[in-house]
Amino acid sequence: MIITVTTQKGGVGKTTTAISIAAELAARGKGVLLVDLDPQGNATIGCGLTNIKDTIVKPMMADINGNFSLNDLTVILRKNFFVLPSNIELANLELMLVSVIGREGVLKRILEPIKNDYDFIIIDTLPSLGILTVNAFAASDYVIVPILARDYYSLQGFDALIESVNLTKRCINPKLEILGEVITMYDSRNKNDKMIANTIRADVRTNVFDTVIPQSTRAAEANRLGKTILEHDCKGKTALAYKSLTDEILARTGG
Ligand SMILES: Nc1ncnc2c1ncn2[C@@H]1O[C@H](COP(=O)(O)OP(=O)(O)OP(=O)(O)O)[C@@H](O)[C@H]1O
């Protein structure tokens, strides 16, 4: 099953969530591939992978040129899960895609031959609803949407996200569903966070996971060290929250 972690909002914990659920699913013995579909390459770097030459750009470019073969696609084993890395070159490819016929289906086509090798493919996206994210939607079964607790404007733009998912459903990928939203960087001592979280839960458009990801400096530390939060602080509140989120994901997907 393929799950995209996305929202057009920046800095809300997409990458941290994608890495953490990939790591936790792998820790439970699932076969996992984490796909970095962000030219910033944060998921790649956050997994401790630096200076990677063979990135997702190579197979995507080959597909655009009509000569993709499995040899173009190099996944990297990172302890117990695999990563399809990215780097800034993906930004050039994104610009090229605009004029390509079948541009929405590039990622889907390159994942097709390997998708049954994994129980879960988790895709991390850039903060945009542009063509790369539409590629992720076209390839996916489910979408998980991180939402920042402390931002009063969190749900602003949520309609655009839903509309983009619905358009993809209608035109490209009928099976796509929003699996749920996850509230991130939550400070339980902050009244404002509590009120906003309640507003998000009460909104008719959402189906928010019960698990809330707490604010923790350990999460940022983990990113910086190229470790997953489960490796960096396995008994900490953020790691425990991501474990509980993984329980909910498995329950909702039947995976
Ligand atoms: N639970 C958390 N508590 C505190 N800081 C966090 C938490 N989760 C993530 N962060 C930090 O917040 C910043 C943004 O997180 P992250 O990179 O996961 O967000 P993003 O949505 O992927 O960002 P972008 O839109 O740039 O891709 C990072 O510095 C990260 O280390």
Ligand SMILES: [Mg+2]
């Ligand atoms: Mg990110």
